Amino acid sequence: MPSESVIAVAGSSGLIGTALVYALRATDRRVLRIVRRAPSSADEVYWNPDTGEFDPDTLHGVDAVVNLCGVGVGDKRWSGAFKQSLRDSRIGPTEVLSNAVVDAGVPVLINSSAVGYYGDTGNHTVDETAGPGTGFLARLALDWENATASAAAAGVRVVLTRTGLVMAPSGGMLSRLKPLFALGLGARLGNGRQYLPWISLEDQIRALLFAINRDDVSGPVNFTGPAPVTNAEFTTALGRTMNRPTLLMAPGFALRTALGEFADEGLLGGQRAIPAALEGAGFHFRHNTIGEALAFATAPKGI
DSSP states (O other), X not given: OOTTOEEXXXXXXXXXXXXXXXXXXXXXXXXXXXXXXOOOSTTEEEEETTTTEEOGGGGTTXXXXXXXXXXXXXXXXXXXXXHHHHHHTTHHHHHHHHHHHHHHTOOEEEEEEEGGGGOOOTTOEEOTTSOOOSSHHXXXXXXXXXXXXXXXXXXXXXXXXXXXXXXXXXXXXXXXXXXXXHTTOOEEETTSXXXXXXXXXXXXXXXXXXXXXXXXXXXXXXXXXSSOEEHHHHHHHHHHHHTOOOOEEEOHHHHHHHHTHHIIIIISOOOEEOOHHHXXXXXXXXXXXXXXXXXXXXXXXXX
């Protein structure tokens, strides 16, 4: 895709979206930000995904749309209302964008998804050929991906980015963990044997750019580092990176009492997911181990 291409981004104010917009502009691409408020500049267009209001004419001439919308699954305790908001913030907006992409003739849709698609895989390694697992997160990811059906049926190149936990210098999971580890309160969760599929923010953005540019990349793509680790291994690695002890353990029953259903699916279960599609397409990670990713994420400067 030529450097003068136009890329539209929904969800551009989040952790990944902010970094992606910066990276796109650094490569001289024009970025069109899809926003829910009144546009304040020429590089913004308005939409209301709750009502389906979006003028596809605003996407004419756009080379790719990147959809990063979605409320964080760990932002609140999983009440029925919050679980519905997780679905509403993903599925409806994705359907709106998919239809707009078709109407405007945009050739590429890069759509967020998550490794939660696979459910809890235990010690079993999974790549993109694996089917969906069970549980709320697996169903959420499956329905989220299916919301791109109209675009795929129209011949749009759709990439479903099944993202793991993003290791970033600020924001994301590490922003909650680093203060605890700094106080020597870092702890493995439950038995610590559940797998944690991670990716550095830098590699996440590089992989998104790779997916935008490569015509041979489509369908589900695991956005995870090449060496997933257990929660116990992650805890040890973060403690080592921060030079703090990690002797504590948070019992599963305590996590369930404090966090409810999210504890089982979001903390005590995990996915041993590997990036077979990315690596098969020739993508090379800059951070191949959790130690490298954490060194990047805890350095004074990052992406």
